Amino acid sequence: MANKIKVLPFPDWLLTTEYSITLNEEGISEDGSPIEAFIDNGKCIWSEKAKRIIDSEGKQITLLGKVIVKGDIAPSLKSVSDGAITINGKEYEIYAGYRPRNPNGTVHHTEFEVM
Helix, strand or coil: CHHHCCCCCCCHHHCCEEEEEEEEEEEECCCCCEEEEEEEEEEEEEEEEEEEEECCCCCEEEEEEEEEEECCCCCCCCCCCCEEEEECCEEEEEEEEECCECCCCCECEEEEEEC
């Protein structure tokens, strides 16, 4: 039975929160600012949960929540872990981005941890 499942269903009824996102390419422009590579908006799953972590440099970071968007939001980008997202009028910086996959290898959703 489990071998027959190729694409997992996505809970579309949970997409209730409006978002606006700007993702950056790796590297910086000539004037030292990030290079905007992708801008989008739509509906997402927003979960607020504060969590403190220690990064690789020993600094304490407070993660404020998680954003889940259906599918691969930016298939042309190699990395989705740099940028900013606006939810409910508040702008958050993206700390990490993930692309969990379906059993057939396609991207199920794009997930962001924000700070």
